[in-house]
Amino acid sequence: MAQSNKPDLLIIEDDKGLQKQLKWSFDQYNVILAEDRDSALVELRRFQPQVITLDLGLPPDPANASVGLELLEEILSLSPTSKVIVVTGNDQREIAMQAVNAGAYDYYQKPIQPEELTLIIKRAFELAKLEDENRRHFQQQKESFHGIIATSPEMMGVCQKIEKVAPTDVSVLLLGDSGTGKELLARAIHDISPRRSKNMVAINCAAIPDNLLESELFGYEAGAFTGANKTTMGKIEYANGGTLFLDEIGDMPMALQAKLLRFLQERVVERVGGRESIPVDVRIIAATHHTLEDLVNEGKFREDLFYRLSEVVLNIPALSKRNGDVVLIARSLLEKFNRQYSRNIRGFSKDAVQAMEAYSWPGNVRELENKIKSAVVMSDSNQITAKDLQIDEAQLREMPLNLRQVREAAETRAIQRAIVLSDGNISQAAKLLGLTRPTLYSLMDKYSISS
Ligand SMILES: Nc1ncnc2c1ncn2[C@@H]1O[C@H](COP(=O)(O)OP(=O)(O)OP(=O)(O)O)[C@@H](O)[C@H]1O
Ligand SMILES: [Mg+2]
Known part of the structure; x- marks a missing residue:
């Protein structure tokens, strides 16, 4: 029977x-039937139906809803976007x-x-x-900006400045x-600049010994040493027409700082041991984890x-x-490493999400x-659990004591999380939070959260 273009509907009913x-x-649907927990999970994996009806009274204890409620949780953790209609x-x-409350889309009472x-x-x-369309749109538009995954207002602001x-x-x-993404951001700036067809x-500057740094940067003539x-050719010349990224600039030795400054003023390089001045056109991006002003005050940076x-x-x-970003980046990394190591891990357990957010x-x-x-x-x-992540409990953040702060932080976090979990769909997020849409919008406004 040709049923392939009908949407799949999984009916779990004993x-x-x-x-x-x-x-x-x-x-009008491609109806798939399952009569107990095990067969339901098999069909769920096989068809990944968008809509499921779930009779809560299932064997071995059909008079009681506990098997059904447990199955509901399992279904939602395996397939969080499926709409489950429970039948009671x-x-x-x-x-x-x-x-x-546990995440079912709706319920229906027998008969x-x-x-x-x-x-x-x-x-x-x-x-x-x-929601599927929204999700695609959201993924294309927001989640990843030239490889930068972000949804927090903090990082959205950074991305806007980069643009x-x-x-x-x-x-x-x-x-x-360290590890905040400085190199990734430098790459993004280059990739959306008119210089993108040239080298970055x-x-x-921290990894090259002092005496080699100059020849690395400016190049050298045969016989210079x-x-x-x-x-x-030096790296600056290689970057001609493109972008020069000076990483860990705070660790550049003083003597070389003077030479770099001269290059920035005159825009010509002289190779070590050479006499010729070679004009070079580069855009400079520098990065450091040091507070450069402090280094300036200490006399270590010009x-x-x-x-x-x-x-x-x-x-x-x-x-x-970055409110909401950890889980989002974690999910995308999970997909990346699943592909890289040919694994098929579906997601994170609740305790893993909590640990990631508190760490x-x-x-x-x-x-x-x-x-x-x-x-x-x-x-x-x-599923990845908190234990798999090896997050040290002693490193979990302490809660502030002021109740208003606690409440605001918790509200902000819950809202960010609901928005991430519902992939930017505000109606869905409001539903998760048990709020009306206007209330959610006013809270987002209050805490400057964007969708
Ligand atoms: N917002 C982000 N979304 C996705 N991946 C990110 C993000 N930020 C950083 N990464 C990834 O994290 C890793 C570290 O980033 P990057 O090397 O750019 O950081 P860094 O600030 O230069 O760190 P370091 O100080 O250690 O050199 C990289 O693999 C990068 O791709
Ligand atoms: Mg770096």
Whole structure:
């Protein structure tokens, strides 16, 4: 039978008579039947249906809703975007509400009137389709900006600034702790600038010994020093027409700072041992985890160079200061490492999400990357748990004591999380939070949260 273009509808129902009746009533769908927990999970994995009806009274204990409620949780953790309509006995309103609170889309009380249930199912399919479109749109538009994954207002602000400075030639100084994404941001600036077809050359000023740094940067003529067998171009020349990324600029030795400054003023390089001045056109992006002003005050960094480099300064927030980003980045890293290591881990357990949100991430995104990579490689189950992430409990952030602060922080966090979980769909997020849409909008306004 050619059923391939009908949407899949999974009906979990143990009553054979009802099964038949439902199958017959819903012939506009590709009805898949399951009669207990195990067969339901098999069909769920196989078809990933957008809409599911779930009879809460299932074997081995059909008189009790507990098997059904447990299955509901399992379904939602495996397939969080599926719309589950729970079907209950006619005096089980409380249980129905419990199911909706646990994430069911809607409920329906027996006895079943196929026309009524059809309407609910039809609406569920429409909503699922709409959400799917929103999700795609959201993913394309917001989640990833040239590889930068972010949803927090803090990082959105950084991305907007990047969009503004990229087309210009101004020097950008990126300030942020280790692992916050300085190199990724530098790459994004280059990639959306008119210089993108030319090289972006990165130099790590902290990793090259003092005596080699000059020849690295400016190049050298044959015979300039022992071992200089042939004339070699420096990194600045390689970047001609493109972007020069000076990483860990705070660690550049004083003597070289003077030479770099001269280059920035005159825009010509002289190779070591050479006499010729070679004009070079580069855009400079510098980065450091040091507070450059402090280095200037301590006399370790030239003030005039500091001003040259910092025409625009971008402060990159620590990962723990980006509301909602940890889980979002974690999910995308999970997909990446699943592909890389041919694993098929579906998601994170609740305790893993809580631990990730409470942890202080001293190593920022790089640390998150390492933890997820190791969890993906080592995990034995299809979910990553807090234990897999090896998050040290002593490092979980302390709660502030002032109640208003606690409440505001908790509200902000819950809202961010609901928006992430519903992929930017505000109606859905409001529903998760038990709020009306206008209330959610006013709270988002109060806490400057964007969707
Ligand atoms: N917002 C983000 N979304 C996705 N990946 C990110 C994000 N920020 C950083 N990363 C990833 O995290 C890792 C560390 O980022 P990057 O090397 O740019 O940081 P850094 O600030 O230069 O760190 P370091 O000080 O250690 O050199 C990289 O693999 C990068 O791709
Ligand atoms: Mg770096």
